[in-house]
Amino acid sequence: MLDPAHGGTDPGARGTGGMRESEIVLDFAAQVRRALESQGFQVIQTRQGNQNPSFDDRSAIANAQNGAVFVTLHIASTGLPGTARVYVNTDLPAMTDAAAGLIPWDRAQTPFQALSRRLGDLVQALLAQRFKGSPSAAQTAAVRQLRTTAAPAIAVEVSSVVVEDRADLDRMAPGVADAIAAGVAEFRPSYVVPTIAGGTR
Amino acid sequence: MTPRWRNRLLAALALAVIVGAIYLPILRRRLQLAAKLQQQTTEQARRELTQAIPVNPGEPRVKAKLFWASGNGDGTLVESIAELPLSSDPVLSSKQVLNTLLAGPVNSDLRTLPPDAVLLAFYLLPNGTAIADFSEALATATPSGIQSEQLAVDSIARTLEANVPKVQRLKILIHGQEVETLAGHLDLMGTFLVNTKAVQVAPAAPAAAAPATKPGLRSGTLTPDKGPGKLAQAERNL
Numbered sequence: 001m002l003d004p005a006h007g008g009t010d011p012g013a014r015g016t017g018g019m020r021e022s023e024i025v026l027d028f029a030a031q032v033r034r035a036l037e038s039q040g041f042q043v044i045q046t047r048q049g050n051q052n053p054s055f056d057d058r059s060a061i062a063n064a065q066n067g068a069v070f071v072t073l074h075i076a077s078t079g080l081p082g083t084a085r086v087y088v089n090t091d092l093p094a095m096t097d098a099a100a101g102l103i104p105w106d107r108a109q110t111p112f113q114a115l116s117r118r119l120g121d122l123v124q125a126l127l128a129q130r131f132k133g134s135p136s137a138a139q140t141a142a143v144r145q146l147r148t149t150a151a152p153a154i155a156v157e158v159s160s161v162v163v164e165d166r167a168d169l170d171r172m173a174p175g176v177a178d179a180i181a182a183g184v185a186e187f188r189p190s191y192v193v194p195t196i197a198g199g200t201r
Numbered sequence: 202m203t204p205r206w207r208n209r210l211l212a213a214l215a216l217a218v219i220v221g222a223i224y225l226p227i228l229r230r231r232l233q234l235a236a237k238l239q240q241q242t243t244e245q246a247r248r249e250l251t252q253a254i255p256v257n258p259g260e261p262r263v264k265a266k267l268f269w270a271s272g273n274g275d276g277t278l279v280e281s282i283a284e285l286p287l288s289s290d291p292v293l294s295s296k297q298v299l300n301t302l303l304a305g306p307v308n309s310d311l312r313t314l315p316p317d318a319v320l321l322a323f324y325l326l327p328n329g330t331a332i333a334d335f336s337e338a339l340a341t342a343t344p345s346g347i348q349s350e351q352l353a354v355d356s357i358a359r360t361l362e363a364n365v366p367k368v369q370r371l372k373i374l375i376h377g378q379e380v381e382t383l384a385g386h387l388d389l390m391g392t393f394l395v396n397t398k399a400v401q402v403a404p405a406a407p408a409a410a411a412p413a414t415k416p417g418l419r420s421g422t423l424t425p426d427k428g429p430g431k432l433a434q435a436e437r438n439l
Contacts, residue, residue, distance in 0.1 A: 005385075006385065012345055012385060021345070074346065074347060075346075076346035076348050076349065077344040077345050077349060078274065078346055078348055078352075079274055079276065079349075080273075080274040083275075085276075085348065087347050133275075135275075141347050141351045141386075141387065142354075142387055142391070143347055143386060143387070144381060144382045144386065144388040144390075147388055155386075157346065157347050159274075159348075160346070
């Protein structure tokens with residue numbers, strides 16, 4: 001699952017020269033999609049154009065798939081230009097109230113946190129090789145989009161919309177796409193859909 | 202018209218001119234002042250009203266720790282020391298340190314919170330959960346992005362943790378309302394863990410302990426015994 005963030009009435013971060021995060025991530029998504037498809041993955045996007053599905057709508061698309069991984073793409077308005085960071089969701093409380101085989105929607109990420117961390121670290125390490133100054137391991141943040149996603153889920157944020165020339169960001173797209181595709185490919189053999197209380201998904 | 206009445210009329214006109222010459226600049230200054238006051242944002246006006254925190258001047262000045270951006274552009278925070286007459290009351294001292302944080306560092310480039318943002322209210326529940334209600338500027342003027350939004354919340358959480366031990370969790374409201382995200386990314390529906398030593402934390406995912414950042418100065422660290430990358434860790438359940 002590829003999620004170009006924002007869209008529609010929500011432009012996301014806005015930079016110099018009218019740059020909009022919502023437009024840039026759509027271009028990034030196209031390149032990530034090609035890179036993933038070249039590795040043999042089937043790719044679904046949460047949006048193809050200038051729409052703005054809700055957080056829950058985006059998660060719903062991912063949660064309807066079995067064995068999916070979820071990557072939401074962002075361009076920051078801060079940070080060292082030319083770097084990229086991967087975020088995984090902060091640890092959520094254990095699901096003590098989950099009915100057998102069901103995951104509470106607002107904590108759908110809970111059973112996948114370890115997998116998300118592994119995927120995030122793999123992709124971040126590959127991004128760090130390509131973009132000097134990027135962290136070596138995934139960071140943790142309470143990213144809203146990730147919380148309701150029932151799949152290994154990461155947010156990739158590239159810095160930033162404050163670059164003077166949009167071409168500086170465009171030049172990063174192939175490296176970001178390769179890192180994500182290679183990371184997902186490396187992650188694939190270790191991906192076993194976790195057992196939810198009372199059964200499997 | 203007799204000369205006598207003509208002279209009286211001329212004198213009256215001269216007097217009117219003199220009064221006008223004196224009064225008009227005053228009127229103009231008042232109009233300019235009124236226009237200037239109108240230009241002040243509601244947030245600024247609110248700041249003036251809300252920042253007057255009753256503090257006993259007899260309170261000893263203590264070294265408060267405030268966390269602003271490191272300026273490296275990598276999403277890290279640095280600790281700054283400010284001598285404040287911190288109240289012994291945890292709610293008042295929380296307001297003091299947060300208002301100082303909002304006022305910003307000397308170098309405005311190191312701000313973590315928008316200059317127009319105002320702390321409207323602060324409550325501390327018996328279970329250690331702090332509820333900080335900020336003005337809309339916190340949501341509308343924080344730069345959109347995971348890193349920048351996390352930095353804003355981290356600076357609030359770490360400043361509270363360092364100065365007000367009774368605060369264990371933090372819930373952020375915007376203008377009295379619960380909102381989904383801070384500026385489009387960071388989840389504000391839950392609470393953020395502030396004092397990890399005092400709170401029983403839900404078991405972490407096994408692979409979640411990999412260090413993401415250096416302890417101490419990174420935004421991902423709250424306490425030395427806590428895995429980096431978990432600062433202001435969000436929780437869903439109180």
